[in-house]
Amino acid sequence: MSRLTEIKKSDPKKGEKKTQDDIVYEHIFDAILEQRLPPGTKLNEESLGEIFGVSRTIIRRALSRLGYEQVVVLRPNRGAVVASPTIDEARQIVFARRVVEKAVTELVCDNAETDQIEQLKQLVRDERACFDRGDLGAGIRLSGEFHLRLAEMAKNPPLLSFQRSLVSLCSLIIAQFEKGETKSHCSYDEHFELIDAIAQRDKDKAVALMMHHLDHIEHKLSLDEEAADNDLKAIFSNVRSRKLS
C-alpha cells in the first residue's frame, strides 16, 4: 500500500505542538466521523502504518486512544475495529449525552462571550454550506464540532473530554442507523435556534432546544428498531410454512 499521507517531522508551523500519534488519531477520528470508515471496519496496524508513513508504535498509540474513547473496539490479540453500537448501546450513549449537554448548555448560557457566539454562527453557516453542496461527511463532522465548541465554551475540561467521546460515538450511531436519508441532517436549523437562545441567555429555552435536538437522534433509533424487526420478520416469514430443518 502506498503512503497517502506523509507526515513531516519538522513542520515548525505556529503553535503546532501536535505529535505524530495526535495526527494519526485525528485522521482516523475524522474518517470515522465522516463515515469513510464505516462501523465494523477492521483497522489493520501495518496497513495504517504504511498509509501514514509511520511505524506500528504510533498506530497502536492512536488506536488505543480511540479505543479508550470507545470509538473503536480493541479486541485483545484480534485487533481493532470501528465500533458498531447496538440500538441499546446507542440509547445509553444518547442518554449520557443528554446529561452532559444539559450541563454544557447551562454553563454556556452563563459564560458565553459575544465573539464566541459569532464564531458559533459561522461554524453553523459552514455546516449548512456542506449539506447544501451535498458533502455529507464534512457536514456531519462540522455538526459534531458545533457541539464540541459548545463544550469548550463551558470551560470545563473534564466535561469537554467526555463530550468529545460522546460526540464521536453519536456520529457513529448516525452513520450506522441513518443510511441514505439526508433530509434529517438539517440539524443546522436547530443549531441556529440554539445559538439564539444562548445569545438571549435563556437557559430554559436553550436546554429545551438541546433536548429536542437529541430527541431526533433517539427517534431515529426507534424507527430503525422497528425496521430491523420488520426485516427479520420478512426474512423469516416463511418459517412457519416450512419444515424446520
Add this chain to the structure above:
Amino acid sequence: MSRLTEIKKSDPKKGEKKTQDDIVYEHIFDAILEQRLPPGTKLNEESLGEIFGVSRTIIRRALSRLGYEQVVVLRPNRGAVVASPTIDEARQIVFARRVVEKAVTELVCDNAETDQIEQLKQLVRDERACFDRGDLGAGIRLSGEFHLRLAEMAKNPPLLSFQRSLVSLCSLIIAQFEKGETKSHCSYDEHFELIDAIAQRDKDKAVALMMHHLDHIEHKLSLDEEAADNDLKAIFSNVRSRKLS
C-alpha cells in the same frame, strides 16, 4: 531497582483476561488513589519498567491510559507526573461529578436490584473498617469504589467510564487538599444513608444526599483556598516594613 511485582504471563485463573498493561495501570492507579504516589510525583518509565518487570512499551501504554483519564499529566518529551489539580480545576472536576452523580443516582434508584444493594452495604462496612483501623489509603480507595459501583449499577457504560476518571481525580484532590485531617473521611455514614434512600427508591432524597456529599469535598476546597491565602499573607506580612529588594 528490584522487581517488586512479577507479572506471570500464563496465569490461567478463571476469567482473567487482564493484559499486562491493565495490571500495571491498576497498580499505578491504586497507588495514586491510596496516596502512595502523591500529586506531582514524576513517573519514570524505566524505573517503573524495572519495578513491574516489563518493558517500557507496557509502561507507556499504562501511562497514556492514565493520561487520558487525566490522572497523570503527560508532558511531551518530558515524561509523566501525577496530576496536581489547582483549586479551580478541582472545582470543575467536582462540578462534572455533580452532573454525573445526579444522573447515576437517579438511574440506580430505578434499576438497583436488592442483592446489589446488599453488596453495596458490605462495601461500605469494609470502608468503615479501614478507617477504623487507620488504613486511610485503603479507605479512600474503597470510598471511590463505592461510587464506581453505583455507576456500574446505573448500567450505562459511557457514564461509568467517565465516572472512573472523575472518581480518581477526586481522590487526587482529596489527597492534595486534605492533608492530615482524618475525621472528615467519615464519609461512610453518608454512604449508608444514601444506600437507604436508594433502597426506598426515593430519588429526590438520594440525589439530595449525593449533592450534600459532594458539598463536603467542595467545602474543603474553599477552606484550603483561605488557608493558602492566609499562608501567603503570613509569609509576606513583613514586606511592608522592609525595603522591597
Add this chain to the structure above:
DNA sequence: GTTGATTTTTATGTATACAATTCTATTATG
C-alpha cells in the same frame, strides 16, 4: 463434498535498539 486435524500464513503483543530531546553539571565569561 463436508468435516476435522495440521500446517502455513498473517497479525498482534512485547522487548530492545537507536534517535531526538531535555535535563544537569561543568566551565567560561562578564
Add this chain to the structure above:
DNA sequence: CATAATAGAATTGTATACATAAAAATCAAC
C-alpha cells in the same frame, strides 16, 4: 558571584525484531 554557554548524562520518542496467538489454507478421512 552571577550568568551564559556547552558537554555529557539521562529520558523520552520511534522504529524494528522477535515471540506469540489468531486466521487461513492445506490435506486427510469419511
